[in-house]
Structure formats: structure tokens, C-alpha cells
Amino acid sequence: MKKRKIGGNNILLAITVALFAIMYAGGCIIYADKGFTHFQTFLNVLINNAGLIAVAAGMTCVMLTGGIDISVGSLIAMDCMLMAVGMETWGIKSPVLMTMVLVIGIVFGLVQGFCVAYLEIQPFIVTMAGMFFARGMTAVICKDQVSIVSDKIFTAISNAKILIPFGGYENKKGIYQVPFIRPTVIVVLLVVIIVFLMLKYTKFGRSIYAVGGNQVSATLMGLNVKKTKLLTYTLCSFLTSIGGICYCLNTMCGTTTQAAGLEMDAISSSVIGGTLLTGGVGNVFGSLVGVLINGTISTLVKTNGKLVSSWSNIITAILLCFFILLQAVFAKIKESKKV
């Protein structure tokens, strides 16, 4: 059998990875004196964006079907608020709350998925309703900022360090710093791997691509398009809830404005990672790299110290344009090469 050609989509992913490498290397050179070269800086990007990685994985699945889910940011805020108030005011134990949050995610997704798949309402509208609902519920649960301090298990997980036996450095006082990650990072990396395998090797995963490629064809080929969509939206909200727990473990509080605009970060990460908004093309590893690129941009801006943090938005905007242009160019090339 012939060796598989590198298709345009693989090139896109390669460009994304290369861009991340260049950006990171550039940061290392420019900000070497500010500690950018430390392995821990990279790990911090992972730790700070653990929630977003899980969300982006779910978002990628939804976008692969040609849909969109803009409720994820609000859902995370609701999850965080519920856990914070649950632990602090109602005195519920964190394992119970975490299970509750996951169940809420599934139910939330089922409702949205049902509206999109079976009632055939535009996903944008459905999830916008979901977005307002979840954000509203957050304020109904509690209007103030609630910090999580009392739950021992939750605090323990939040503070747990998983040490990495290499890549350390000595700080200014000469004490050796061992690099570490949080348990959330392990969880979301597992999520990415599982979603990747699911997309590639299960009937459900392949159905997602088929639905995004051509919905009419998928129906005619005998696939259950509606069920696929329903499950995809459910999966997305479920993964968002996992992301919500990770997010909460990182911030240790619930506020009404938490994770505002996170849905856009997830979408932009997916697009930068090579997922087409029209559906059918994309890869969850690309989205992971997309999140890392977004994270690196904001780290770079922060490390600089003089720039306003809004600059990271502008850089992300430029990158998005760049990637959409690239996608268009590759689509054109493909068209002209057609036999």
C-alpha cells in the first residue's frame, strides 16, 4: 500500500504545533531573565488552563458535527458557584458535589442536545439560551463571591502537587525547585487522550465526523444523525463540567462573573488547532495545542509586565485571522488539485 500523503489538514496541525514551538522558543529567548525558560512556566500554562482544555475537547466534538456550544462558560460559572456555596453554606461534602456537578452537566447537555437534534433548532440559539440560563442560575444560587476554605478533601486536591523528577532549577535563594503539576492536569490530559481515541476508533466518533461532513449523506448511509448530535452535546456539557471542577480547583471560589467569555477561548483554541467551523474536519490534539498557544500568549504578555493584558486578545485575534486564511488557502489548493 502506498504511503499516506500528508493532507492539507495534517499540514494545518503541523503549522499549529510549529507555531507553538516557535512562540515558546521566542519567549524563552526574549524573557530568559524573567524565568520563562523554566519548565515550571510551561507546566503553569497547563495548570492554569486545565479547565479550558477539557472544555475545548468537548467543544471540538460539537464543532466537528458542524454545531457550536456557547453555554460552556456560564455552565462552568454555575458549577463553580454550586460547589462553593454547597461546601461553604450548605455543608455538603465535595465528592457529593462533584458527582452532582457531573450529573447536572449531563442533564444540561441532554436538554440542549435534544433541542438541537430532535427539535432542529439552531445550536447557536439553543446554547445561547443555555448560556443565559446558567449565568442567571449562578446569581440565583448566590450573588456574592464565595471562597472555598472549609472542605478538607477539596482543598487537599487543590493543593496536591505531583512532582516531576526532572527540569528543576535553583531559585534566587539557592533552593532547588522541583517542577510539579496539579491532579487536574492529569485528568484533562486523560480526557484529551480518551476523546482522541473515541473520535478515531469508535462508531460514535466516526459518526461525529460523518455528520459534520455531510448530514444528508450520513442519514442516507443509515447513521443515526439525531442520536449522534444529542450525545455530542451531552458529551460537551459533561466535559465542561469536568472542566468546571478543574477550574474550581484552580480558583477555589465561585463568582457570578467567573469564566466569562471562556466559550470564545474554547472556540478559538479549536479553530487555531485546525477544527473547521463548518464541521467534519479537526482533531482534539490540535485543540490542546490551541489552548497551549492561547495560554502562552497570555503568559508572554504577563511576563512582559508593561503590556496591558488586553494585548493577548489582540494577538489571539491576529492568530485566528491567520489560521482562517490558511484554511482557506489549503481549501483552494485542494480544489485545484482535484482529479
Add this chain to the structure above:
Amino acid sequence: MENNVVLSMEGICMTFPGVKALENVDFHLKKGEIRALMGENGAGKSTLIKCLTGVNKFEAGEIYLDGIEGPIVNKDTMDAQKKGISTVYQEVNLCPNLSVAENLFIGREPMTKIRTVNRKKMNEMAAKLMKDLNLEIDVTQNLEEYSLALQQMIAIARAVDMDCKVLVLDEPTSSLDDNEVEKLFGMMRKLRGRGVGIVFVTHFLEQVYEVCDGITVLRNGTLVGEYSIEELPRVKLVAAMMGKDFDDLASIKPESSGDKSKEPLVIDAKGLSHAGTIKPFDMEIHKGEVIGLTGLLGSGRSELARAIYGADRAQTGTLKVKEQEVTVRNPIDAMNLGMGLLPDDRKAEGIIGDLSVRENIILAMQAKQGIFKKIPMAKQIEIADKFIDLLQIKTASRETLIKQLSGGNQQKAILARWLATDPDFLILDEPTRGIDIGTKTEIQKLVIQLAEEGKSVMFISSEIEEMLRTCNRMAVLRDGAKVGEIEGEELTQEGVMKAIAGGAK
């Protein structure tokens, strides 16, 4: 159930909003039989097929399938497939973003022990299937890498490989060239030998007599009759479809047409090309001339037209329209110069399904006027009615959504769109593909009529006979290059075939 019959449909009735689509239609198919389902546009062929495959819900009637007790009800296509009814539709219904192997096996992939898709085995099975059918295709590539014709072959391969009792082929040959059609027929005969019943929906009369055992004719949603091939020779078949005696299609070409080379030039292209699709070509078209483009599928017929029209911007050469040198950057430029193009892929490039017939007809005219000068409603209605009448577009009303029309009537509506702009030079890319013989003749007559009115037409078609009837001159294309022109005495079936095949000219 009668012995030997694999499928019988009894008294099927179905209504669409405002239209009785099927009324008391019977259909019978024997094991190992290839039965043609014939009828004009809107006769109800596609609707009947969709009732069979569970896409449409019918209101009355029963379907019996060999080996299953009692009447069957197919909830959806998957259900129909499970019972042994596989379908290949006119438009390729596969997923361009998946690999060929996946397109062949999705929904029934080989699984590993841990219930995941066994990609290796799937690729092997796909490669073997392609080899059996003599198709040279790398099954790990995405479907979109291959041409429309190959995609169609893959769609058929998918249906063939399902263990089916009944195989429905809905216009499968309309995008295939002769060679590929022959391959498909080979496949069909092989399946017939295995006892599969095949329903073959087509507009090509030759193909019916080449491969079918029986013919079922529908007209206006009712059954005309079920015949064996012997009892229904060509002329009778046409008569049955049209519902009237039909003088054969020959000689609609008036004698007076012929040499137009003295007429002024409308289009004068020198060395136009578009990288990757069409090599540099010269083309002269005179006023009132019908020029045919012929060549095998993929030889660059459509691409040549697109280069003139600016749909693919020409990268070299010069174009003169009515003796004026012009640059055509995009279709709007071309339209303003009095050109019109009827694209061959009407689903992707032509119709806008959610607009009404009127709006679809007005579209090009409005674009030409500029979007800020709205055409008054009264005028729109007048124009729409005029063309619905002129082209006999079968529609419930002028405000019906165009997607509810049958394929041939959609095609007529798009033709009306361009006629409404009153172009001097009209490019028709496969205007008669997938439409019935009566409409075909009408369109051919219309082309000749347009030429007599002093308009120039570029006519692209896979059917040589039809081109011979309508064209004054034909340009021959091969492998993305214009290789010659034929006119006058050489304009015969044989002459054209020779020119297409190349070699000794």
C-alpha cells in the same frame, strides 16, 4: 407472496403539500431482475424510491419483501438497509471528509474485541472491494480527493457490498462516462447473476435496452404499466412516458442552420488558461451560433466554459467580447458583458433551495441590476409567470420553494433564471442531465430558437446525439486541452467519436 418475486409494492399513495405525488402505484421486482423505472420529471420515480427506502412516509399501500412475513414498514434508510434494500442516489451521498474505506463501511465497520473500529481490517476489506471492481483507488485517502465519477462508483460499491436483496440505483449513470457506465453494467449483471433484484432509474433510453429485463412506467404519479423489455420497444416506451404518440426526436434541427462564420464574432478568446484545470485555448464564437463542447468526463469541458465566464479567473490570454478586449475577473463582469452560465452541478452551484421558484428565477437579473435597485414585485411576478409558462415548469405555484420541485423542473427554473437576464452569450453545462426525454427535446428546441434569435450558445453535454442535433460546430477537448474543432461534414456520431478518441484524425 408469488414465487420468485423479491419485492412487491401495492397501491402506494402519497401527497406532498398541494401535489398528489403518488396515487395507487404498484411495483413488482423478481429475483435476479433488472427493472427500469421510467417516467418524466415529476412522474413520481424518486418519490416511489423514497417510499421504499423509508425516507418518505406513504399514506396508503403495502410493501412486501421476500423472506419477511407480512407488510414491512421502513422507519428510515438504516432500517431498509437492514432488511436488504440498498440505495444509490443520483447525487453522491457520501462524506467527503472521511476516507474511502470509511465511506464504504461506516455504520457497519469491522470491530475489534474491545468494540472499537478495526481500521486495519476495514482498509484491507475496502482495498479488496475496490480491486474486485477494478477501481484504482487508495482507500485511506479522503473521498474528496477523487472525482465525482469515482465518488459515484464508490457509492455504488458501498451499496453492492451490503448484502442486499434489492438494489436501487437512482440515476447512477448521469455523472459517469461510457467506460465507467460499462463497468457499472458489468457490476449490475454480476449481481443479477447472484439473484439480486435491481431497480434502475435512468433517463438514458439506450442504457435501459442495454441492461434491463423489464420496465415500469410512471406518469404524473400514477402507474402506466409494468412491462417486459420485449413488449415495449423504444417508441412505445416514449409514448407511454409522454402519454401521447411521439414523433421521434430526430430532425428538430432546421436545415437553415449551418455556416455562421460570416456573422460577427461574439466571443474571441486567445490563449485563455487556468492552471490545473484548462490549458491555453483559442475559441471563436459567432453571433447566432451554437457551439458544442465535447470530450470525456473530466476532459475540461466545464473548465473551459468557466474560464471564459470568469468563474475560474483566466490566468493567461486575452478575451474579446463583441470585438472589445475585456477582462473578466468574476461572473458579475461576465454577466454585465451579456454572458450567462448554467452550471452542471445544480445542487451545489445552481438552485437556492429555500427560496421560491420566483425568487430563483429573478436572482441573476437582480444581481445584474445591482442589489440596491429592487425589481418591482409586479415585474418579478410577470417574468416568473412568463418563464414558468414558457418552459412548462411543473410547480404548485410560483411561490413554492424550489427544493420541493423535481430535479428536471429545478433545472428548468435555473435555465429561466439566465434567460431572464436576456444574455447574448449563454453557456449551458449539461442542461439536460438527469431530466426526462420530453423536457430534453424542449430544451434542445429552445437552444435552437435562441440561436435563431441571434444569441450565441455554448452547449456542453455528454450525449453526442443531442449535440449533433443542436450544434453548428463542436470543439473537442481531451485531458484539459482543446484539441480540435469539427464542423460541417464531420459532424456525425462517428466523426465526433473519432475526434474524442484522438489518434489518426
